[in-house]
Amino acid sequence: MRKRLLSLYPEAWRDRYGEEMSALLDQTPPSITATLDLLRGAVAAHLRPLASSAPAARARGTIAHVLGCFIVFCVLGSGFAKTTENYDYTEHIHPLLGISHSVILIAAIAAAAALALAAAPLVLASLAQAGRTREPALMKLIAVPPAAIAVFAGSVGLLGLWLNAHHHRAGVGGWLLLGFCLLCAGTGGFACWAAPRAIMRRIDLPRRAFAFSVPAVALVALCMATVAVATGIFLVGIVADAPHVGASGNGPGQLINVTTSIAIQFIGMLGLSALAAVSAARGLRSLRAL
Amino acid sequence: MRSTDPSLLIMTSLAEGAKHGYAITRDVHEIAGVTLGPGTLYGAIARLEERGLIEPLEADDRRRPYRLTGSGAAVLREQLIAQERVASVGLRRLSAAEVRA
Numbered sequence: 001m002r003k004r005l006l007s008l009y010p011e012a013w014r015d016r017y018g019e020e021m022s023a024l025l026d027q028t029p030p031s032i033t034a035t036l037d038l039l040r041g042a043v044a045a046h047l048r049p050l051a052s053s054a055p056a057a058r059a060r061g062t063i064a065h066v067l068g069c070f071i072v073f074c075v076l077g078s079g080f081a082k083t084t085e086n087y088d089y090t091e092h093i094h095p096l097l098g099i100s101h102s103v104i105l106i107a108a109i110a111a112a113a114a115l116a117l118a119a120a121p122l123v124l125a126s127l128a129q130a131g132r133t134r135e136p137a138l139m140k141l142i143a144v145p146p147a148a149i150a151v152f153a154g155s156v157g158l159l160g161l162w163l164n165a166h167h168h169r170a171g172v173g174g175w176l177l178l179g180f181c182l183l184c185a186g187t188g189g190f191a192c193w194a195a196p197r198a199i200m201r202r203i204d205l206p207r208r209a210f211a212f213s214v215p216a217v218a219l220v221a222l223c224m225a226t227v228a229v230a231t232g233i234f235l236v237g238i239v240a241d242a243p244h245v246g247a248s249g250n251g252p253g254q255l256i257n258v259t260t261s262i263a264i265q266f267i268g269m270l271g272l273s274a275l276a277a278v279s280a281a282r283g284l285r286s287l288r289a290l
Numbered sequence: 291m292r293s294t295d296p297s298l299l300i301m302t303s304l305a306e307g308a309k310h311g312y313a314i315t316r317d318v319h320e321i322a323g324v325t326l327g328p329g330t331l332y333g334a335i336a337r338l339e340e341r342g343l344i345e346p347l348e349a350d351d352r353r354r355p356y357r358l359t360g361s362g363a364a365v366l367r368e369q370l371i372a373q374e375r376v377a378s379v380g381l382r383r384l385s386a387a388e389v390r391a
Contacts (some may be wrong), residue, residue: 017332023352024311024328034327041329051340 008042012053055289062283064197066217069276096237103230111223118216121209144195148188155184214283221276228269296334301366308357
């Protein structure tokens, strides 16, 4: 189990220290502290990549980082969409809310389109290699993201059917289904990050694929930053122009209000955008050395 | 660097001679009572290696020993002297305060 956590470290890190760390783990008894330390080390290794790592590994790292940030960003964005789903009237009354909401939607669509562009050469290269080599492990990895998305969509569909059949009264079954949806979202999100990362290590990516994909993920990071800033403006609009809306309850059990929800989403989006931007800048620099 | 800084502890351990990850962990636990986790240990090793303060030797099976470089030894000496100075001033002031009390 602990050795599996080593796969969370960046590729260049595993190439350089993976064997040694694995040997160390063999010699030390397992403990929660050591496991948490491994996880913390993995985060730190991603934030501070090895200077000696190969340019191709750095470019692959950039794509994986921005993808990871984007997946978590989507979770926060879904929260924002759910929080603001019935705000048409409010946005009409307060132009700042309407404009910032429109910017968020446009930038989110642009981010998804840029991600699709970034993924295109990688998908084509992996499908070509899988077709050529018929490598079972590669074919399984390629099937993981669509399968994870299908399972998640299925679980959401089941929840919707349940709620419709029970006149929007969740009951125990509804809560269990919601838990299942969240589980599918968590595992599916992780799978959608881990599988492309593993695929990129297995396939031979030409320089032109990186030359296309890395700027495209830089565009994803830019769109994420735009969404984050627009969410901040939306938050200001709620606080300044519509405090009554901001004070209303939100989330499961109405535990927090709308302002707090959006503030949490904004802080998370800002942090993820910053991480993605730093990683994209590193990736763009690595292109020169490729 | 603090006296419990992983980098300082690792360099202090390597001042005795080359060691691999597990031997460093054990030694650091003995000399400072600090258990370095695997992530902390290799994070610090990577930083020290990048700064040229330690260097890897030929791997022994899957374990790779490290040793202090010349500049690593100089930096370690400087750090330890600075800490010793702070420690002696602190102890002297404590003693003086106890005499006054």
